[in-house]
Amino acid sequence: MKLVTERLMLREFRKDDWPAVLAYQSDPRYLRYYDWSGRTPEQVQAFVQVLLDQRRAEPRVKFQLAVTLKKTDRLIGNCGIRLDAPGGHEGDIGYELDPNHWGKGYATEAARAIVRFGFTELGLHRISSWCVADNVGS
Numbered sequence: 001m002k003l004v005t006e007r008l009m010l011r012e013f014r015k016d017d018w019p020a021v022l023a024y025q026s027d028p029r030y031l032r033y034y035d036w037s038g039r040t041p042e043q044v045q046a047f048v049q050v051l052l053d054q055r056r057a058e059p060r061v062k063f064q065l066a067v068t069l070k071k072t073d074r075l076i077g078n079c080g081i082r083l084d085a086p087g088g089h090e091g092d093i094g095y096e097l098d099p100n101h102w103g104k105g106y107a108t109e110a111a112r113a114i115v116r117f118g119f120t121e122l123g124l125h126r127i128s129s130w131c132v133a134d135n136v137g138s
Contacts, residue, residue, distance in 0.1 A: 008068065
């Protein structure tokens with residue numbers, strides 16, 4: 001599965017994406033919004049494996065995609081939509097982005113693409129989200 005925007009490509013995760021995820025999930029700017037204080041390679045490999053496993057679920061209800069720069073295929077985060085139930089009409093979205101790419105509109109661009117996917121391809125009637133109140137950028 002791929003979603004393409006003006007500057008981004010949202011694609012399925014690959015097993016070898018974990019080093020890029022570890023890099024941004026280890027950034028102190030990223031970590032200030034999470035309960036954990038650091039990430040290990042093993043934890044991030046397990047995180048990516050969960051995302052790989054979700055796409056094999058039948059029926060699939062979680063679509064968490066790698067966000068990459070279209071020009072370079074560099075992974076800069078992830079964005080996804082999760083259905084409340086198989087065949088349901090509601091879902092929620094979430095995303096995280098490498099702090100080196102904050103403030104450039106990438107999260108908004110990715111979120112718009114995943115919301116469009118939710119309404120047009122999944123037939124959802126309602127999509128919601130939440131964010132950490134201190135994260136004023138989100």
